Amino acid sequence: MAAEVGGTFTDLVWVSETGDIETHKVPSTPSDPSTGVIRGLDETLEPRSETVSQLFHGSTVATNAVLEREGCEVGLLTTEGFGDVLQIQRQQRPNVYATDVQKPEPLVSLDRIGEVTERISADGEVLVPLDEESLVATATDLVDGGVEALAVCFLHAYKSPVHEARAVEVLEDRFPDVPVTRSSGVLPTFREYERTSTTVMNAYLDPLVDQYVGRLEDHLEERAGGAPLFIMQSSGGVVPGDGARSRPVDMLQSGPAAAVMGATEVGDALGDDDVITLDMGGTSTDVSLITDGTAEISAEREVAGLPVGVSSVDIENVGAGGGSLGWTDEGGMLKVGPRSAGARPGPACYGRGGTDPALTDALVRLGWIRPETFLGGRMPLDADAADRALATLAETLDSTVDDTAQAMVDIAVAHINRCVRLVSVQRGYNPKQYAIYAFGGMGPMMGALVADEIQVDRVVIPPHPGLFSAVGLLTSDLKRVYRRTAFTPVTASTPADVVETVGEMRATATAEFEAYGYDPADIRWETSLELRYRGQGFELPVRVDLDRLESDGRAYIEDRFHEAHRKRYGTAVPSDDIELVTYESIARVPGDRNVLSKLDDRTSTADAVDTDEGAVRFGGDERACTFVRREDLTPGYSLEGLAIVEEPTSTTVVPPGWRLEVGPVGTLVLEEGGSE
């Protein structure tokens, strides 16, 4: 069973040993998301009197807790003289010309930050010994003041963790009920603001994740004989419940990462190694890149404007979704999003009182969404309300309703397109060589339109696109990422040093995986070195093969880095002065790859598919369009655009000049080159 908690719905997918499959959607329960999961679990299983052997889980609970400020009261202990690092941040104004400058609000206020006498140098030497008395006194004040979790972040702790480690010992001894996070445990890399922010966020989420995981485990104990729980991490792998508890910050962005992992697996099944994923829902679109069968990972991201240094699937988000509103600014420019109609009132066509036109209203006007078949006919739409909302906007623009609707679609496509370029072109990859995998409720509608813009000629719609994150969960690997900063000139490091350091990191990983009950022999390893030309401030990750390193020596690292730099910045510097900054070691135990073949649950063998001929507006003209139901389509079936495929959770548009074919594992494959 996979359960994925989104903002509005909790999606569940259940697959049995014999290949039976059941999907289910229940409303999310934001006040305690585990309630929705438990309800969904019971509702899915009860009619079948079945149970589960494993629960895979993805959840926005951590991200939402940060966005809504619902984490715990954190106390921060930091080096004397540096207590304001979270408030100062990086000193920059988010909007350069704004007069009312607002920095992102830190998770800890100043009255919950205590300074401790200690100091470590940039070389890792102790300059001022840790004053344990001042540590205890300061921590006691914080705990007495109502702090529920402690974060410890000392300067240069990435270089020498001795003071932090000792501080944690002392604090855990003194306050056994208060969870303590230390920066050298969560993110042993330099830059104090970013590291402190990450450490605090981990502490902030600690009790919440602990309780959340606990409730799910209790329910599994009761309902499924203690079936194990696996939780999706931002890096795109799952860990057992205890693993999630040990590093709550890794649970950020859990849901979107699961969908990308699902796309990786479907891509593998179809032979697409290079994939752009496009996950479009009601309020926004997530875009990421899979290259050579591996999702791109970034080492840092922002949540609510606060930096967090966790290895995450490199997902960029743009505020373009079905609920995104069309509006004009003071200068008369038409804009779409990031303002959204949200779930309430929703687009005007929902008939819940919305009067501003949303993208969904534009799609209804164009005829791409048919009011009577939306959500499988369960929610008839009010096309007149959509027209009224669009008419008001059209008047402001001195344009027609149809042109306004088309312009909104074009702008939304452009937003997504810029996001695609951000993850591809700007990172040094050519998107033309990729296939687009489009999912989410809205993705299949926009996939081929985005493809046209960036000259991609292949679009794949995976099975169950409306609950694809849940599908992705089922195929996930058990995975954990370990990082360590150690500034070393590459000239001064021998391959043996690298192998030794990586060996130490692997030992840590092996111990952790053994504790979860895994055989170390099943672990697959990946190693990356993050490098820069000495003097630069930002590193580039380079994947290395330790065997190659041992046989080819230093030149192997140097060549890989020059190449990576050329790819990212267009130039390589003719210098051998390369610095190794951070080691990254990934441990993974592969998940169940057979799940995918079970996902195609269509049983229809009808030769003739029911088609419904209609008309839609497309690219400014009225055109004939064939409508089909996805559940009727069987492998080998094909259809020329302009056509629209409807299914309960999504709608796929096959534009003119594109051809649709039903592919393996229940996919729809759209390729350009059909008849215009």
Place this chain on the structure above:
Amino acid sequence: MTLSESEFNVLSNGLHAVAQEMGEKLIRSAYSTIIREAEDCSTSLLDRDGRVMAQAEFCPIHMNSFGKVFETFAERYDLDELGPDEGLITNDPYSGGQHLNDFVLFTPIFVDGDLTAYSASIGHHIDVGGGAGGPATEATEVIQEGLRIPPLKFDLERDLGDGMLEQFVRYNVRPPDQVMGDVYAQVAANRTGEERFTELVERFGTETLLEAGDELQNYSERLTRAAIEDLPDGVYEGEDFVDDNGFTDDPLRVAMEITVDGDDMHVDFSGSAPQTKGIVNSPLTSTISAVYQSLGFFLGGDIPVNDGVYRPVSIHVPEGSFLNPDEPVAVRARNNPCHRVTNAFMKALAPVAPDRVLTSGHDTTNAVGMAHSDDEGSHVYMEVVGGGWGATSHSDGADVVDSYGGNCSNVPVESLEQDYRFMRVEEYGIRRESAGAGAHRGGLGARRVYRVLEDDVSFNCYSDRHRIEPWGLFGGEDGTRTRFVVERDGEEIVLGSKVNFPLQEGDRLVIETAGAGGYGDPRERDSEAVRRDLAAGFISEEEARETYGLDE
């Protein structure tokens, strides 16, 4: 306009994305802390006439000067002859540049063999030679401030590397690898602009794209004119003062008279101080850029700033004033008068646009520099230590940010302690009790303390607001002044705001930057906000009680 609604939106966003990506490439591949960590650099796209189409979100004082410096090149060279491998570079304040540290680089963008647009970047270089590693505050002529690069047309292949331009620069700066590494980062940024612009052309066609560039400027012009038209017609006066020139104690006046006539604005600086000894003069390009940046703030941040914003404004700066000095006076600290330009602008318009203006913040570039030589060569450290930001009718000032002309980040202590072994940071925090009280209080300044670990370290810095407090508005109180102190053997040595000072091992250098002035009567401040400030230690109990009237 023949562009459709969607084309205009799509292309204007596209042009801004290009400018922004150029800036990111510049920062990510740069070498010096001042660019890669502090982000003292800027990028823009210009049309073939040198008008700014789109700028990235970096330093306003840079970004609004590209058009002006372009004029110099257009006068000096027949740009129709420019080849695809050629570039235009200068740092000369008397040729449309600002101060010598800012290298301006233009490279042409060709489409089907036709020069169609320009990539532009400015990087603030960590050192350009001259009398000190960092600002030479005793300088009186620009020649003493370092290497002057005239407006040059050069060939990127031929003149870099072993070529004449690079070798010339290398022999005239202290850390040549850092300076040239950053020049290469600028080249990479410009190349990125060229590639991305060309991709936009391929998708949309040259004509459509340039039309979008034009329309984007017209769009900003419309919005700017609308904002000016909202002001009642009339003449408004404002003034503010730079503390001193570093040699005498006399304040230097920036006088401004703004005439609003319908949707046009005229800004006249008659009555401003004459050009002065030392480095606090502002070359004409900088002064004009400062007016444009003021307008950018006045518009509030939601309007793309480009050539269209400039068009409704005419500017008169008297020749021979310290805002338009005669060659060759020194100009390194041009940011001091430039910030006063924005201050005077806000003061002048406060009575008629109270919701659009800011009180005075720390409003200077506290360019804290240190230099030291050892066996490995010269090490030059510089970063901008921010301070309090002004309050508005509806918001407190932000604590510790850079001032108007820049948006420099701080340098992580963990980064600079690796790179510079001759000092260590002992304290870096918000300076308590430094903000001016008000219904909305000013932003607080910073306190940063360095311990010097070697002899023969020179402290090189220019700053301001050491004598004259940041002012409040409408009953708001003044903020606290900036001060630099060296603690040595139990003694306090108070330094001036424009200073070259030899530090010794064991010295503590204390930098305390100004807090901003408040806006409105402190007694009208929300009592919850007062309590919050008290709990954080930002205000004293006495201030809470006496100034804010908090009873309990």
